[in-house]
Amino acid sequence: xxxxxxxxxxxxxxxxxxxxxxxxxxxxxxxxxxxxxxxxxxxxxxxxxxxxxxxxxxxxxxxxxxxxxxxxxxxxxxxxxxxxxxxxxxxxxxxxxxxxxxxxxxxxxxxxxxxxxxxxxxxxxxxxxxxxxx
Amino acid sequence: xxxxxxxxxxxxxxxxxxxxxxxxxxxxxxxxxxxxxxxxxxxxxxxxxxxxxxxxxxxxxxxxxxxxxxxxxxxxxxxxxxxxxxxxxxxxxxxxxxxxxxxxxxxxxxxxxxxxxxxxxxxxxxxxxxxxxx
Amino acid sequence: xxxxxxxxxxxxxxxxxxxxxxxxxxxxxxxxxxxxxxxxxxxxxxxxxxxxxxxxxxxxxxxxxxxxxxxxxxxxxxxxxxxxxxxxxxxxxxxxxxxxxxxxxxxxxxxxxxxxxxxxxxxxxxxxxxxxxx
Amino acid sequence: xxxxxxxxxxxxxxxxxxxxxxxxxxxxxxxxxxxxxxxxxxxxxxxxxxxxxxxxxxxxxxxxxxxxxxxxxxxxxxxxxxxxxxxxxxxxxxxxxxxxxxxxxxxxxxxxxxxxxxxxxxxxxxxxxxxxxx
Numbered sequence: 001x002x003x004x005x006x007x008x009x010x011x012x013x014x015x016x017x018x019x020x021x022x023x024x025x026x027x028x029x030x031x032x033x034x035x036x037x038x039x040x041x042x043x044x045x046x047x048x049x050x051x052x053x054x055x056x057x058x059x060x061x062x063x064x065x066x067x068x069x070x071x072x073x074x075x076x077x078x079x080x081x082x083x084x085x086x087x088x089x090x091x092x093x094x095x096x097x098x099x100x101x102x103x104x105x106x107x108x109x110x111x112x113x114x115x116x117x118x119x120x121x122x123x124x125x126x127x128x129x130x131x132x133x134x
Numbered sequence: 135x136x137x138x139x140x141x142x143x144x145x146x147x148x149x150x151x152x153x154x155x156x157x158x159x160x161x162x163x164x165x166x167x168x169x170x171x172x173x174x175x176x177x178x179x180x181x182x183x184x185x186x187x188x189x190x191x192x193x194x195x196x197x198x199x200x201x202x203x204x205x206x207x208x209x210x211x212x213x214x215x216x217x218x219x220x221x222x223x224x225x226x227x228x229x230x231x232x233x234x235x236x237x238x239x240x241x242x243x244x245x246x247x248x249x250x251x252x253x254x255x256x257x258x259x260x261x262x263x264x265x266x267x268x
Numbered sequence: 269x270x271x272x273x274x275x276x277x278x279x280x281x282x283x284x285x286x287x288x289x290x291x292x293x294x295x296x297x298x299x300x301x302x303x304x305x306x307x308x309x310x311x312x313x314x315x316x317x318x319x320x321x322x323x324x325x326x327x328x329x330x331x332x333x334x335x336x337x338x339x340x341x342x343x344x345x346x347x348x349x350x351x352x353x354x355x356x357x358x359x360x361x362x363x364x365x366x367x368x369x370x371x372x373x374x375x376x377x378x379x380x381x382x383x384x385x386x387x388x389x390x391x392x393x394x395x396x397x398x399x400x401x402x
Numbered sequence: 403x404x405x406x407x408x409x410x411x412x413x414x415x416x417x418x419x420x421x422x423x424x425x426x427x428x429x430x431x432x433x434x435x436x437x438x439x440x441x442x443x444x445x446x447x448x449x450x451x452x453x454x455x456x457x458x459x460x461x462x463x464x465x466x467x468x469x470x471x472x473x474x475x476x477x478x479x480x481x482x483x484x485x486x487x488x489x490x491x492x493x494x495x496x497x498x499x500x501x502x503x504x505x506x507x508x509x510x511x512x513x514x515x516x517x518x519x520x521x522x523x524x525x526x527x528x529x530x531x532x533x534x535x536x
Contacts, residue, residue, distance in 0.1 A: 009435055010282060010446050011290065011428045015338055016188050016247050017283040017451070022163060025156035026413045033411055044412050045473030049419070054150050061195045067250065070283055071447030113150050116201065143301055144312050144416060145294045145424065149472055151317070151417040160279045167277055178278050179339030183285070204417055205313030284456050284515050290427035297424060322418050329463045335518065381418050384469065 002035045002132075003077040008068050008096075018067040025062075028092050028104055031076040035090075039078075040128045052113050058087075059107040065100045072096045080132040086110045086118040088129055136169045136266075137211040142202050142230075152201040159196075162226050162238055165210040169224075173212075174262045186247050192221075193241040199234045206230040214266040220244045220252040222263055270303045270400075271345040276336050276364075286335040293330075296360050296372055299344040303358075307346075308396045320381050326355075327375040333368045340364045348400040354378045354386040356397055404437045404534075405479040410470050410498075420469040427464075430494050430506055433478040437492075441480075442530045454515050460489075461509040467502045474498045482534040488512045488520040490531055 006027055014020035036055070037043040047053050068074060075095050082089035090106040112119045121129065140161055148154040170189070171177040181187050202208060209229050216223035224240040246253045255263065274295055282288040304323070305311040315321050336342060343363050350357035358374040380387045389397065408429055416422040438457070439445040449455050470476060477497050484491035492508040514521045523531065 009432055010450075011288065011431060013283045014278060015182055015281045015283065015285045016190075018190075020279065021191050021194075022156050022159035022279065025159060029156060029413060030411055043473055045471070048149055048412075048472060056150075056152075056201070057155050057196075057198060059195075059197050060155075061193075062191075063193050064191060067190070069447070070450060071445055143298055144316075145297060145422065147417045148412060149415045149417065149419040154413065156413065163279060164277055177339055179337070182278075182338060203313070204316060205311055283450055284458075286458075289459050289462075290424050290431060293424035293427060316417055324418075324420075324469070325423050325464075325466060327463075327465050328423075329461075330459075331461050332459060335458070 001077060001079055002039050003075060004031050004034050005073050005075050006030065008070060008072040008074055010070060013070050018069055021062075021064065024094075024102065025104075027074065028076065028094070031078055031092060032090065032106075032108075035078040039132055040125050042125060048113070053119065054111050054113050055088075055108045056111055057106055057108050060104055062102060062104040064102040068096060068101050072101075074101065080129055081105075081134075083121075083126070083129045083133050086120050135211060135213055136173050137209060138165050138168050139207055139209050140164065142204060142206040142208055144204060147204050152203055155196075155198065158228075158236065159238075161208065162210065162228070165212055165226060166224065166240075166242075169212040173266055174259050176259060182247070187253065188245050188247050189222075189242045190245055191240055191242050194238055196236060196238040198236040202230060202235050206235075208235065214263055215239075215268075217255075217260070217263045217267050220254050269345060269347055270307050271343055272299050272302050273341055273343050274298065276338060276340040276342055278338060281338050286337055289330075289332065292362075292370065293372075295342065296344065296362070299346055299360060300358065300374075300376075303346040307400055308393050310393060316381070321387065322379050322381050323356075323376045324379055325374055325376050328372055330370060330372040332370040336364060336369050340369075342369065348397055349373075349402075351389075351394070351397045351401050354388050403479060403481055404441050405477060406433050406436050407475055407477050408432065410472060410474040410476055412472060415472050420471055421474075423464075423466065426496075426504065427506075429476065430478065430496075433480055433494060434492065434508075434510075437480040441534055442527050444527060450515070455521065456513050456515050457490075457510045458513055459508055459510050462506055464504060464506040466504040468504075470498060470503050476503065482531055483507075483536075485523075485528070485531045485535050488522050 012019050012023040033044050077093045079091045081091045087109045092104045094101045109118045146153050146157040167178050211227045213225045215225045221243045226238045228235045243252045280291040301312050345361045347359045349359045355377045360372045362369045377386045414421050414425040435446050479495045481493045483493045489511045494506045496503045511520045
C-alpha cells in the first residue's frame with residue numbers, strides 16, 4: 001500500500017482557515033503522481049513526454065468527514081481497487097494524526113494524448129497494477 | 135435556472151493542453167459563488183464576513199465526458215435538486231458550444247464558521263432555495 | 269488603454285481573508301490574456317495552438333500598496349510601455365473603487381515554443397503594439 | 403543558508419509543458435513557509451493562528467533565466483539580505499541540477515492581522531533573522 005505525507009500549506013487554505021477543497025484535489029493528484037513513479041515505475045514526465053500518454057480522470061467521488069487546518073500533516077494512502085483493460089480505480093484515503101479527513105474514489109483511463117483515445121495498459125504497467133490490486 | 139459562462143484560461147490547462155480537473159472545481163466554485171449572490175441574494179463576502187457562515191462541501195461526485203481546451207467557453211448551469219434543514223444539493227452541468235463536458239453533484243452544508251457546526255437555513259435563504267428546487 | 273474588471277473570489281483569498289499574492293498573478297495573467305485577444309487580435313489559443321508561440325515572462329516587478337478582500341472588484345489596466353524586436357514591457361495597475369492595490373511591471377518575450385527561441389514580432393502584431401505604446 | 407527541494411509537478415505546468423510562473427510563486431511561498439519554521443522557529447500556523455501575525459509581501463522582483471519542465475527537481479535557497487524594524491528582505495534563488503532557473507527578491511513586513519498594521523520583530527525572531535543576515 002503506497003502512502004505519502006504532505007503538509008497543508010498556507011496556499012491550500014481558504015478565508016475560513018481550512019483547506020479549500022479544489023486544492024485538496026491538487027494534493028491528491030500529487031499523491032497519484034508519486035504513486036505512479038514508485039508503484040508503476042513510471043513518472044509523469046516519462047508518461048507524458050516520452051510515452052505520449054496521460055491518465056485523465058473520468059469519474060471521481062469525494063466525501064469530506066472533517067476539515068483540515070493550516071499546518072496539518074496529511075497522510076494520503078493510495079490503493080488500487082480495480083484494474084481494467086485501459087482503466088484503473090484508485091481509492092485515496094486522507095487522514096491527519098489518525099483522524100479521517102476525506103476520501104476520493106477515482107476512475108482513470110490510460111489515454112493516448114495525440115489521438116485522445118484510451119489505450120490498453122502496457123504489460124509492464126499492468127503487472128504492477130495487478131500486484132497492487134487485492 | 136442559474137447559469138454563467140467562463141472562458142477556460144491558460145491558467146486552467148495542463149501540459150496536455152486540456153483542463154486540469156482540480157481547476158475545474160475552482161470554476162465550479164466560482165459559479166456557486168455567483169449563484170449564491172444572484173439566487174440567494176447573499177454574496178460570499180456577506181456570508182463569510184458578516185454572517186460568519188460558510189457552505190462547505192461534504193460530498194461531491196464528478197463525471198467527465200469530454201476534455202476542454204484552452205479558450206473554450208464553458209457554460210455552467212447550477213440547479214438546486216434538494217433542500218434540507220441545513221444542507222443543499224446542487225447539480226452543476228458544464229458544456230461548451232452545446233457539448234457536455236462534465237457534471238458535478240454536490241452536497242453542501244450551511245455551517246457556523248466559529249463553532250464549526252451546521253446551522254438551519256435562515257428563512258430568507260430557505261425561501262430562495264425552495265423557489266429554485268423543482 | 270485596455271482595462272478589465274474581475275471579482276476577487278474566495279479561491280483567491282488566504283486564511284487572513286485577503287488576496288494571496290500568487291493568485292494575483294493569475295488574475296494579471298488573465299488580464300493579459302484578454303488584452304492579447306482584444307488589442308493584438310490574437311487569443312492565447314491562437315498564439316499557442318495555431319502559431320506555436322508563447323509570451324513567457326522574463327522579468328517582473330510587483331509592488332503591493334494595500335490588501336484586497338473577498339468580493340472586491342479589481343480593475344486591471346494594461347498599458348504597453350516599451351516594444352522591442354521580440355519583447356514587450358507591460359504595466360499593469362490594479363485598483364478597487366479607485367484605491368490603488370498593486371502594480372506589476374512585466375517584460376515578456378515572444379517565443380517559438382518548439383525551438384524555445386525568441387522570435388521577432390510578426391508585422392500585424394507589431395503594428396498593434398506600437399499603436400498602444402505612447 | 404536554508405534550502406529546500408521540491409519537484410515541479412503536473413499541477414505547476416502550463417500547456418507549453420513548462421512551469422506556469424504564478425505557480426512558481428506558490429513554490430517560493432512554500433519555501434518561505436519551511437524557512438520560517440526552521441530558521442525562525444515559527445511555523446505559519448503559529449504565526450497566524452497563535453500570534454495573529456502575517457508576513458505579507460510589499461515588494462517583489464523576479465527574473466526568469468530558463469524554463470523548468472515537468473519532473474524537474476527545483477532547489478530553492480532562501481537568504482536573508484536585510485533586516486528592518488518590522489521588515490525583512492529575502493533572496494530566493496532557484497536552480498535545477500545546478501542550472502539557474504529564476505530568482506526572486508522579496509520585501510516582506512511583519513503585520514498584526516487584526517489591526518492590519520506593521521509591528522516590530524519580537525526579540526526572539528529578530529535574533530534569528532540577524533543570525534542569518536550576512
